[in-house]
Amino acid sequence: xxxxxxxxxxxxxxxxxxxxxxxxxxxxxxxxxxxxxxxxxxxxxxxxxxxxxxxxxxxxxxxxxxxxxxxxxxxxxxxxxxxxxxxxxxxxxxxxxxxxxxxxxxxxxxxxxxxxxxxxxxxxxxxxxxxxxxxxxxxxxxxxxxxxxxxxxxxxxxxxxxxxxxxxxxxxxxxxxxxxxxxxxxxxxxxxxxxxxxxxxxxxxxxxxxxxxxxxxxxxxxxxxxxxxxxxxxxxxxxxxxxxxxxxxxxxxxxxxxxxxxxxxxxxxxxxxxxxxxxxxxxxxxxxxxxxxxxxxxxxxxxxxx
Numbered sequence: 001x002x003x004x005x006x007x008x009x010x011x012x013x014x015x016x017x018x019x020x021x022x023x024x025x026x027x028x029x030x031x032x033x034x035x036x037x038x039x040x041x042x043x044x045x046x047x048x049x050x051x052x053x054x055x056x057x058x059x060x061x062x063x064x065x066x067x068x069x070x071x072x073x074x075x076x077x078x079x080x081x082x083x084x085x086x087x088x089x090x091x092x093x094x095x096x097x098x099x100x101x102x103x104x105x106x107x108x109x110x111x112x113x114x115x116x117x118x119x120x121x122x123x124x125x126x127x128x129x130x131x132x133x134x135x136x137x138x139x140x141x142x143x144x145x146x147x148x149x150x151x152x153x154x155x156x157x158x159x160x161x162x163x164x165x166x167x168x169x170x171x172x173x174x175x176x177x178x179x180x181x182x183x184x185x186x187x188x189x190x191x192x193x194x195x196x197x198x199x200x201x202x203x204x205x206x207x208x209x210x211x212x213x214x215x216x217x218x219x220x221x222x223x224x225x226x227x228x229x230x231x232x233x234x235x236x237x238x239x240x241x242x243x244x245x246x247x248x249x250x251x252x253x254x255x256x257x258x259x260x261x262x263x264x265x266x267x268x269x270x271x272x273x274x275x276x277x278x279x280x281x282x283x284x285x286x287x288x289x290x291x292x293x294x295x296x297x298x299x300x301x302x303x304x305x306x
């Protein structure tokens with residue numbers, strides 16, 4: 001029963017992840033007073049890629065061919081460590097939030113290698129930029145989660161969500177983690193998903209050589225990864241009611257509240273993207289440096305008991 005609910009929860013998250021991206025686009029278009037693409041456009045893009053023929057350069061190696069499977073597999077494995085509906089529907093005995101960050105780093109590592117493997121100038125540029133930003137993002141994410149883990153006395157995602165209450169240090173850590181979410185999900189002001197100008201792309205530059213089912217897998221992984229980051233952010237800002245009960249009524253209530261948290265995160269991200277402009281690459285270091293200061297400040301405040 002528990003295994004079935006765990007698979008149901010993971011399937012719900014994967015199938016609903018593209019809808020979150022479509023909802024963010026709708027929010028941005030509404031604020032810009034535009035009609036824009038339909039809500040289900042991300043699903044259409046994935047299905048369209050699955051139906052197309054895949055073209056692979058002869059200059060690539062096994063790294064390029066296996067990267068989509070590795071990125072999608074690591075993202076789906078990371079989903080198991082995130083408190084979505086209930087702590088009882090996670091895999092606490094297999095790892096903690098640090099395992100989650102390791103799985104993200106694994107996918108990023110192979111995606112950066114794939115960008116270099118094709119021999120494209122833009123792919124190499126995107127890979128170098130991605131690793132440059134990752135060097136700032138990962139310490140901030142770990143420190144922010146350390147604040148929450150300090151309150152719950154456990155680095156396991158479910159226990160953190162159950163034990164974390166509204167506190168000043170948690171709010172500061174959430175601000176730092178929100179800046180990380182913008183960077184990890186390729187959002188403005190760090191990156192821009194809506195542009196394909198080669199000199200401004202970061203994440204998209206690594207995907208230029210992919211097509212067909214491989215591109216569909218990478219797009220699915222990107223949507224799922226975004227949902228995971230929103231889940232972590234929502235667990236800190238609104239930690240209720242992610243409990244340890246496996247009762248269907250409790251899971252249904254937690255699922256409804258989870259959807260509400262994701263909608264709120266999507267609205268906040270949409271408002272942020274419309275309000276800000278994309279930064280130059282070296283200004284991103286200042287932006288993430290500010291996030292690092294927030295995370296350190298949150299750790300100090302947490303140590304003082306606030």
